[in-house]
Amino acid sequence: MILKELEIYSYKEKKVLNTYQFNEVGVNIILGEKKDEKDEANGVGKTTMIECLSFLLGEEVHAYYRTNKILLSKDILITLKVHSNDIDFFLARFINTPDKGYILWDKNIIYDLNDWDIYEDKDYKKKVQKEILGDENSDISFASIREYLLRDEQNGFIKDSLGISGRNATTENKVLAFLCNLPYNSETEIKKITKKISDLKDEQKLLSATIGKTIAELKSERSKYRSTIKKLEKDINSIDINKQYNLKATDYSRNKAELNNIQSDIFKLAHVKNQYQQNIENLQKKAKEIQALSDIEPFYEQLLGWFPNEITHNYEKVKKFYDFMVENRGSYFEGKIKNIDEKLKDLNKMKENLEKTLKSDYKILKNSSLIEDINTMIADREELNTKIAEINIQLGNHDRLKSITNDINVLKSERLTLTQKKTDEFNSYEQHIEGLEKLFQTLSELAYDTAGVFNVEFENNVNDRKNSITGRVKIECSLPDDRSHGINYMKLNMFDLTWFISSLEKEGGHNINFLIHDGSYSKxxxxxxxxILKYIDKKIKELKKGQYFVTLNKDELLKDDLDFFENNGYIIAKLERTKDNTKRFFGFKLYE
Structure with missing residues (x-):
């Protein structure tokens, strides 16, 4: 995208207040002038002009402009004529409706916004991004790189850093690599695998903490319990009440068999119900135990001054797991218990009727001791079945641990393979990196008559740390004595200009055609x-593409150089304080 012309239009005054024509190829200087030595060049609108360009390119309109009464009273429309994909069209932001963006797909401007396409802020940003980056860079948004293309003096220049203050390190290095046309997604892709490994290791630790016995010990106990159950079942089935009480064999045997079947069904269902209830209680107990960790946090803080990160992290993982289980599996078990209760109600009614029949028919049976004996044996059997179920769960955990170990090994192998692939990909950029280094050195020798260092490395040291930077492309620049604010500032300028000129020279890279620098704290x-400005202008014009915008105060240049820039059309805006304020950026003062 080429930026062609910026215009300030007032609907209140029904006229264009100011127009700024840009050099479509070369350097564009936005100059702050003084009427005399005592005058001040700041506050005339240099930064305001850059901020308006940023608004037009998708950044949200700053609160200062949204609430400025003077600006709102004049009904200001800011338009930017651009050239993209072989056509001219206009972008616009109307200060009184800052959450909207406007596009006019025409080479001639019309001020009636009803003739423009109107977009919500989010959709407007997407349109601008597509025009600048195209459709191929779906993993890099223009919003993530805009502040690197429009560096402002307050946040864009940081000592000992090429990035922007407050940015995530992974994202920042990704953006810098992207701007330098280097592989930029390696760290992100490798981190995805490392996170999976980390999650599996957390689960592994959790399961290991719940297993107290070996597989052999668990299987031995299970065999012992099964043997005891067989003996109990044999004893239960061998009881013959007819012989003990000399009652009518046929009737009693039939009723006894039916009673035993019903009783067996009742205890089976009761056991299943107990298992479900125990599952709910265990989940609730674990959740309470995990919650207890929160209660000891003040104690840790008194003793240690801080709560161990690893404990906190594991606590959050485990608590989340058990909260999920209580909420989801708990509801599942409660539903099962409700169904069992209905079946038990019917069986107990049948049992009650059968017991009444037995008591009526066999008066000799003066108490329920025999039935109680049978019930005791059945209860013992079901208790053993519960223990077997618990053993099976632990054996399942052993199997899951084996599966986790295998999954971790597979993921580690995938990560090694991916890291090697990304390393090979990075190494294929050797000549491109040499070109970046050479260009940076050319700029540093031109500016300070000394060789600067532009260093690019690929981090391929593989480890399991969650803050691992495996796959990161690390870019560093240095100049002799760059602890000086002025030299450090120029170092950052030269870094940006290095990737910018290199990208203009490179075929098949990103499609960024402009770079904007808004002043510096240190001159x-x-x-x-x-x-630097003369060299960049010459280089851009040799390539026949590219725009470099820079804001300067008049006293930042020698008079001969200032005259040269003015005579050769470098200066596209001369902003200064005048009585009528027409030479300010907007053409009027934003404050009383």
Whole structure:
């Protein structure tokens, strides 16, 4: 995208207040002038102009502009004529409706917004991103790189860093690699595998903590319990009440068999119900035990001054797991218990009727001791079945641990393979990196007559740390004595100009055609700034593409250089304080 013309239009005054024509190829200087030495060049609108360009390119309109009464009273429309995909069209933001974006797909401007396409802020950003980056860079948003393309003096220049303050390190290095046309997704892709490994290891620790016995010990106990159950079942089935009480064999045998079947069904269902209830209680107990960790946090803080991160992390993992289980599996078990209760109600009614029949028919049976004996044996059997079920769960945990270990090994192998693939990919950029290094050195020698260092490395040291930077492309630049604010500022400028010129030279890279620098806190040597600007302009014009915008105060350049820039059309905006304020960026003051 080429930025062609910026215009300020007032609906209240029904006229264009100011127009700024840009050099479509080359350097564009936005100059702050003074009427005399005592005058101040700041506050005339240099930064305001850059901020408006940023709004037009998708950044949200700053609260200052949304609430500025003078600006709102004039009904200001800011338009930007651009060239993209072989056509001219206009982008616009109307200050009074800052959450909207406007696009006019025409080479001639019309001020009636009803003739423009109107977009919500989110959709407007997507349109701008597509025009600048195209459809191929779905994993890099223009929003993530916009502040690197429009560096502002307050946040964009940081000592000992090439990035922007407050940015996530992974994202920042990804953006810098992208701008330098280097592989930029390696760290992100490798981190995805490392996270899976980390999650499996957390589960592994949790399961290991619940297993107290070996597989051999568990299987031995299970065999012992099964043997005891067989003996109990044999004793239960061998009881013959007819012989003990000399009653009518046929009737009693039939009723006894039916009673035993019903009783067996009742205890089976009761056991299953107890298992479900125990599952719920165990989940609730575990959740309470995990919650107890929160209660000891103050104690840890008194003793240690801080709560161990690893404990906190594991607590969150485990608590989340058990909260999930209580909520989801608990509801499942409660539903099962409800169904069992209905069946038990019917069986107990049948049992009650049968017991009444037995008592009526066999008066000799004066108490329920025999039935109680049978019930006791059945209860013993079901208790053993419960223990066997618990053993099976632990054996299942052993199997899951084996599966986790295998999954971890597979993922580690995938990570090693991916890391090697990404290393080979990075190594294929050797000539491109040499070109970046050479260009940075050319700029540093031009500015300070000394060789600067532009270093690019690929981190291929594989480990399981959650903060691992495996796959990161690390870019560092340095100049002799770059602890000086002025030299450090120029180092950052030269880094940006290095990737910018390199990207203009490279075929098949990203499609970024402009770079904007908004001033500096520390003024470098005036002659240095001029040398760089002249070289960049010459380089861009040789390539026949590219726009470099920079804001400067008049005293940042030597007079001869200033005259050269003015005579050769470098200066596209001369902003200064005048009585009528027409030479300010908007054409009027934003404050009383």
């Amino acid at each position: 470098p040597n005036p002659s240095v700034k001029a040398k």
